[in-house]
Amino acid sequence: MLLRLRSPSGSSSVSLDDSATLADLQAKVHELTAIATERQDRFPPRPLDSAASPESLLSSLGLTSGDTVVVVEAAAPAPAPAASSSASVPQKRAASPAPAPAARPAPAAPPPATRPAAPASAASSAPQHVETDGGFLVLRQVPDDNSCLFRAIGLVLSPGETDAAASLRRVVAGAIQADPDTYSEVMLGRAPADYVATILKPSSWGGAIELAIFAAHFATEIWSVDVQTGRVDRFGEDAGFDTFVLLVYSGIHYDALTFSFSPPSPSTTFPPPNLDFDTTVFPKSQSDMLDAAQQLVAQLRAQHAYTDTATFTLKCGDCGRALRGEKEAREHAASSGHTSFTEYDG
DSSP: OEEEEEETTEEEEEEOOTTOBHHHHHHHHHHHHOOOGGGEEEOSSSBOOTTOOTTSBGGGGTOOTTOEEEEEEOSSOOSOGGGOOOOBOOOOOOOOSSOOOOSSOOOOOOOTTOOOOOOHHHHHTSOOEEEETTEEEEEEOOOOSSOHHHHHHHHHHSTTOTTHHHHHHHHHHHHHHHOTTTSOHHHHSSOHHHHHHHHTSTTOOOOHHHHHHHHHHHTOEEEEEETTTOOEEEESTTTTOSEEEEEEEOSSOEEEEEEESSOOOOOOSSSOTTGGGSBOOEETTOTHHHHHHHHHHHHHHHTTOSOOTTTOEEEETTTOOEEEHHHHHHHHHHHHOOOOEEEOOO
């Protein structure tokens, strides 16, 4: 059994026998982190049974190879070591060998570098978190650099990966090449080879096709909440996955949502600090997280922190031409080769 361990001292891998017990895991955690067994505290989303015996097999507690264990040091010794389970059963990130097709018609990836900057209000005045049971659901903003979808997915499903955006683009390319029947020219809106070549470029941004592929690849549902309408698009919902992640979509930009026990500190860096102790993947039973997401999105909507891509006004940074909506921007990019656009109040 191979587990991933996260603690205040960093991340590491833990290899245990398939017959390992809770006591074996606690001893290994102590060896790697110097946190005494009685001070090993557990984190959501799915804590182990606090009454579990140290002799309980990890497999009987729901832990399987590939799971992530998050451990912090309690402020004071727990009353009984057996009640101080060191682990939670969080973020399953097992790869699925074959991607599922998109649950709804999905547009092909747009041409490179046609995305305007996100609305200033989304970055400056939008609420950063909402309080929920036991903590805070936090809006984790990602750079507006044409890779926002990939960075948002990397933040919740590949945390700590140095160049998650690039590797996730390769995941998409591999999935399309491995399943030409599903990802046909009709599905993609262009020749598969052309689509693959485009999506591998850092300047190309993704959409529903990519989200469906990532849901299958990580065996986790992806719930994307639209700021303008409040609509929730669920990718992988018919595949029987038992976990989900949350994204926020503003019309031209994706951000991620995570759960934190403490209010987030102001930060201008990406990824944000102390993300190791956020919960990024939730069990399907934890519906209160979606309720909190809708509450946060409603506040964003009230601040008009979204872009209506059918009517927004753009200016070409190359020639200064005024344009209205994504359709005109695409047509102008195709006819002129210009790729720099910014949003303005027209």
